[in-house]
Amino acid sequence: MSASLFPQHVIARKRDGHALTREEIAAFVRGATDGSWADYQLSAMLMAIFFRGMTPQETAHFTEAMMRSGFVADLSNVSLPKADKHSTGGVGDKVSLHLAPMVAACGVAVPMISGRGLGHTGGTLDKLESIPGFRVNLSFAEYRAQVEKIGVALIGQTAELAPADKKLYALRDVTGTVECVPLICASILSKKLAEGTQVLVGDVKFGRGAFMKDKAKARELAQTLVSVAHAMGTPMRAVLTAMDEPLGRTVGNALEVAESIDCLKGRGPADTMEVTFVLGEQMLLLAKVAVTKEDARKKLEASVTSGAALQKFRELVAAQGGDVRVVDEPALLPQAKFKVGLAAPRAGFVQDVDALGVALASLELGAGRAKTSDKIDHAVGVSALVKIGERIEVGAPLGVIHANDEKALAEAQAILGKAILVGAAPVAVSTLIDEIIG
Ligand code: URA
Secondary structure (H helix, E strand, O other): OOHHHOHHHHHHHHHOOOOOOHHHHHHHHHHHHHOOOOHHHHHHHHHHHHHHOOOHHHHHHHHHHHHOOOOOOOOOOOOOOEEEEEEOOOOOOOHHHHHHHHHHHOOOEEEEEEOOOEOOEOOHHHHHOOOOOOOOOOOHHHHHHHHHHHOEEEEEOOOOOOHHHHHHHHHHHHHOOOOOHHHHHHHHHHHHOOOOOOEEEEEEEEOOOOOEOOHHHHHHHHHHHHHHHHHOOOOEEEEEEEOOOOOOOOEOHHHHHHHHHHHHOOOOOHHHHHHHHHHHHHHHHHOOOOOOHHHHHHHHHHHHHOOHHHHHHHHHHHHOOOOHHHHOOHHHOOOOOEEEEEEOOOOEEEEEEOHHHHHHHHHHHOOOOOOOOOOOOOOOEEEOOOOOOOEEOOOOEEEEEEEOOHHHHHHHHHHHHHHEEEEOOOOOOOOOEEEEEO
16 A cells, blocks of 8 residues: 555544545455454544534545445336435434335335434334334345335445445444534435435434424535535435424324324324425425426325325335234334323413433333343333423323333423423414525
8 A cells, every 4th residue: 555545644634634644544444344444543534523513525435435435226127217325414304204105105115224313313223123023134135126026115324335434423423523514424325325216315404303403504504415415426405403492292102103103194293294395395396206396285185085105114124024903903012111201380371391311201201212232122211291382271181101111201390390480471383394405
C-alpha cells in the first residue's frame, strides 16, 4: 500500500481540513471492513470528519464505498418498479408497517430493510416481532423470492449488508460522533441503496421526539441525502415532518402493530394517515405509477377502501411466518398485565404531549432498549393517547398505560403526568408536513 494511504496520513489530511480523495476514503472504509485500521484510528478519523465535515463529493464517495463494503442486492428478478421509504425515526412512528403493503397493493414492490429501536425511538423490526411467529431474519434468497412473489418484504439488516457501517456506527455511538450529517447520510444510504430499491423517499423528522431536534439541521440532512442518492443514480425525495408529539395514539410495539392494522382498515389516526399518504404519494410518483399527487393519493386511498392493502399485509405476515389471525383478532398480540388510564387533572384543552416524555415512559415500561443487547417487552407502552388541541373533561383518560410491572407503572404514570399538559386556553395545532425536498 502506498504510504499516502496509511491511516495516520489520511487522518491527518482530514484533521487539517483537506477534502479526501476517493482512494483515501476507500482506504478508510476498507480499514473499517477488514479490520486493518485499529479502532482508535477509525475513531480519530470519525472525529476529524465530525469537526471538518465533508464536501458533497466526499460524502458521495464515502456513501458509495460504505455501500460496496458488503453485498449489494440484485432484484432484477422483480419486474415491478421498486420503491422504499426511510424514516430517521420518531416516537410512535409505525408508518412502515402499513405503508409498505399499501404501496405494494398499488403495484410498486417494496423491498424494505429496517432497523431495531435504540434509545427513545422505536424500530420497525421490534414492532413486527410482536406478531407471534413473525421472522425478520430472512436469507437473501428468501427476501428476493418474496419480493418477486408478493411485492413486499420487511427484514432486518444482514451481516453482509454494509458491514463498514456496522463497525463505524458502533464506534460513533461511543465516541460522540453520531450527530454529523455526512456520517449519518453515508450510514443511512449505504444500507438503503444496497437493498435493491430503485427509488427512495425519506421521512426526515425534526422536533423534541426526533433524533434531529433542530429543523435547519434536519433540512441539511434531507438535502444531503437527496443529492447524494441522486449522485449515486437513485431518485430520492425527502419529506420534513414534525415530531414534537407522538405520531398516532399508541407508543409500544404490539400496540403500534394494532394501530397500523387500524390504518389498513381505514380507521387510523388522522396524523398518522396524513404522513402515510404524503410519503406514499412520493413513492408512487418516483416509481412512475402515478403522474400527479392527486392521482397517487386516490390510488393509496383506494388500496385501503378496497381492502387490497389489508390483504397485502396478510400476505406479508403469512410469508414471514407470522400468525395472520392477529389482523382480525388484535387480542392475540402480546397483552400487558395492567392497563391503567391516566386521568386528566382538570378540564380544558390538551396543551402539550411531549413525544420525548412519552418515549421515556415507554422505555421505563420496557418497550425499548438502552443498549443493543437489552431485551424488550412487546406488550407494554401507551395507547389511546390524546392529541394536542383536543378538548378533555376532568378525570377522562389522557392515555392508557400498559405495564407488566407495578413499579414501572408508577414511574410511567409520573413521567406521563409531566409530559401531557392540560390548560384552559384552546391550542392551535401546528403543521405536521413541513416541506418536500428533491
Ligand atoms: N440511522 C442510521 O442508520 N445511521 C445514522 O447514522 C443515524 C440514523
